[in-house]
Amino acid sequence: MSIKNIKAYGTEAPDAILEQLNISRREVTSKDIEIDILYCGVCHSDLHFARNDWGFSVYPVVPGHEIVGKVIKVGEGITKFNVGELVAVGCLVDSCRECNNCKNDLEQYCPEFVGTYGGQDKHLNMQTFGGYSESIVVDEDFVLKIPKNLDLAGIAPILCAGITTWSPLQHWNVKKDSKVAVVGLGGLGHMAIKLAAALGADVTLFSRSPNKKQDALDLGANQVVISTDEKQMENVQGHFDLIIDTVPYAHDINPYVGTLKTNGTLVLVGYLGPLDPMLNSVPMILGRKTVAGSLIGGIAETQQLLDFCGKHDIISEIEIINIQDINEAYERMLKSDVHYRFVIDMKSLKD
Numbered sequence: 001m002s003i004k005n006i007k008a009y010g011t012e013a014p015d016a017i018l019e020q021l022n023i024s025r026r027e028v029t030s031k032d033i034e035i036d037i038l039y040c041g042v043c044h045s046d047l048h049f050a051r052n053d054w055g056f057s058v059y060p061v062v063p064g065h066e067i068v069g070k071v072i073k074v075g076e077g078i079t080k081f082n083v084g085e086l087v088a089v090g091c092l093v094d095s096c097r098e099c100n101n102c103k104n105d106l107e108q109y110c111p112e113f114v115g116t117y118g119g120q121d122k123h124l125n126m127q128t129f130g131g132y133s134e135s136i137v138v139d140e141d142f143v144l145k146i147p148k149n150l151d152l153a154g155i156a157p158i159l160c161a162g163i164t165t166w167s168p169l170q171h172w173n174v175k176k177d178s179k180v181a182v183v184g185l186g187g188l189g190h191m192a193i194k195l196a197a198a199l200g201a202d203v204t205l206f207s208r209s210p211n212k213k214q215d216a217l218d219l220g221a222n223q224v225v226i227s228t229d230e231k232q233m234e235n236v237q238g239h240f241d242l243i244i245d246t247v248p249y250a251h252d253i254n255p256y257v258g259t260l261k262t263n264g265t266l267v268l269v270g271y272l273g274p275l276d277p278m279l280n281s282v283p284m285i286l287g288r289k290t291v292a293g294s295l296i297g298g299i300a301e302t303q304q305l306l307d308f309c310g311k312h313d314i315i316s317e318i319e320i321i322n323i324q325d326i327n328e329a330y331e332r333m334l335k336s337d338v339h340y341r342f343v344i345d346m347k348s349l350k351d
């Protein structure tokens, strides 16, 4: 298979910074689309993967799975997209297409799903590389249409931060007047607030950062609870139908379980690993409460979310950076100092 070399930004080791490097992309096959990348969002998963926090990174790592760009080439078999069209790519670029999950539009739970980076490319015998790059080649079934009325850079975070919080809102049937809480105001958290508010839910933010209170209210939250304040936590005992916990590192989730109603669910979407401290089953059993997890969303559900955002005029609150600022952006992300998503202007890589 013929390949093409392009510029990207990535890292060669867990403790190395991100720098410019060259990667290979396959030439478009009959079912592929080549996309010139215009913007790429910066997810906390990019940082986890670059630093091998989860233990399964393959180097070099080129992160980036919140991609917006322009179609520059299409294979002969492409019918859904045209050259010049603006499109998006999220966290998935392929799956087996045959298993039950694939057949039910849940490609993210396919045992053979191919992540946009760090996955196993089915065409080239190597790992996939993400959106911190000039261009990407993707099977048309994993390319999304974007609403024409929205700011392009602000759309990018919908592809991960948006869908990761939208999918649990849908699965747990959040609707008008549902009591929803979000833990952590970062990339995922701010999208969760906007989307839950747009569905008509009564939204609460749990945060460690009192300085983010006004922002949370402006984003659509009805109240903010400072999670380190016992009195404030006491006031919301037994209150929520659904809690979406976006915190990236091990933390005590037991205090949040107490704030669920009977039959309520706490969904973990952030931290990946053993809970520490351990989960106490007592309030779960006595209140028929659930602690669950959720991974991004399928392609059809992501398209549905993009359409919903177009209709409701929802984009992410972003800070645009150049690719050369990525290492500093990661340091700020570690300090919870993101308002509320960094998006890379990929022109900075091409210049």
Ligand code: NAP
Pocket: 042, 043, 044, 045, 046, 048, 160, 161, 164, 183, 184, 185, 186, 187, 188, 189, 206, 207, 208, 209, 212, 246, 247, 248, 249, 251, 268, 269, 270, 271, 272, 294, 295, 296, 333, 334, 336, 337, 338, 340
């Ligand atoms: P982010 O922008 O860095 O936001 C995380 C927020 O969590 C911070 O702003 C902070 O909010 C809070 N926080 C950070 N460290 C904390 C700690 N040690 N204890 C308590 N709170 C803490 O990150 P993100 O991009 O939203 O991603 C969040 C997590 O979701 C990451 O672990 C990422 O890998 C994961 N993720 C999962 C999926 C999935 O499919 N499940 C998809 C995308 C991302 P406050 O200042 O308000 O406390």
Ligand code: ZN
Pocket: 043, 044, 045, 046, 065, 091, 160, 161
């Ligand atoms: Zn992500």
Ligand code: ZN
Pocket: 095, 096, 097, 098, 099, 100, 101, 102, 103, 107, 110, 111, 112
């Ligand atoms: Zn499958």
